[in-house]
């Protein structure tokens with residue numbers, strides 16, 4: 001499909017010649033639905049009720065539109081990276097500050113959400129690093145406030161990554177998976193959310209171009225393999241992921257294996273707890289997004305996470321390295337243009 005959206009010209013023409021959230025593809029996939037972006041690439045919040053607010057309080061971020069100059073604080077953001085823990089996201093911010101040689105590399109990083117005490121958010125140059133906790137409700141709560149923050153700050157054409165951990169399917173532990181789609185626990189490529197007593201199904205589609213570009217940056221001398229594949233976002237770590245080692249379990253090992261093999265046949269490479277909702281909400285906001293997770297175990301061989309802390313900490317850095325490469329390349333290419 002030929003893309004005629006403005007972003008082709010405005011964004012990096014070499015690396016990002018076309019992407020799935022362009023206006024043309026949006027219109028095709030969402031007939032009659034307003035495109036959630038303005039012509040200058042800023043985010044259009046499709047909620048007219050917000051116009052009635054004198055001040056919008058981003059409660060979990062500890063920020064608001066009255067007491068903070070959000071465009072001054074965040075207007076230069078290009079990438080948002082999210083992941084489960086506060087420590088990982090602080091380490092990631094530090095890593096990016098060093099990788100991009102930013103002034104923040106020599107400063108103590110400040111948690112910008114400290115007033116709310118729920119999450120952690122660090123800003124290093126054009127990169128925001130935000131923790132989202134475990135599971136869909138925790139992740140979507142902060143993601144929605146981040147989307148509003150990006151809109152209020154007038155950020156143009158942002159890209160959001162989730163960098164996380166997961167259980168792999170038939171790939172060696174320590175591998176990295178770049179998600180091509182999100183799958184829910186009922187094997188549908190949607191995030192299903194009850195709204196006013198009725199379940200809505202939001203498509204869990206990720207930007208295929210971001211996915212392929214991230215994957216293309218895997219290096220021959222990496223000591224891990226990087227795969228592309230679907231990612232199941234389960235609503236639970238134990239029975240929700242077909243484990244046999246939770247406090248409840250009324251199915252057999254054979255049932256579990258049949259389920260995991262079905263996932264494999266559907267092209268799923270890993271299981272975590274946010275992918276389908278993350279894909280659905282970034283998609284609904286018209287924001288390009290990608291998910292990059294390391295696998296801590298091969299679920300076809302077991303359920304317990306057995307590597308020691310040092311190994312797990314080392315492996316957790318792999319999605320940071322992969323996302324960091326993409327971010328660094330983006331800014332290198334911008335300089336050359």
Ligand SMILES: O=P(O)(O)O[C@H]1O[C@H](CO)[C@@H](O)[C@H]1O
Nearest residue numbers: 083084134135164165272273
């Ligand atoms: O490592 P994070 O990013 O938290 O991701 C994975 O780890 C948590 C479960 O241990 C879930 O949130 C799952 O999605």
Ligand SMILES: O=c1cc[nH]c(=O)[nH]1
Nearest residue numbers: 165166167271272273
């Ligand atoms: O198996 C795993 C490992 C990490 N995180 C998950 O959600 N599942």
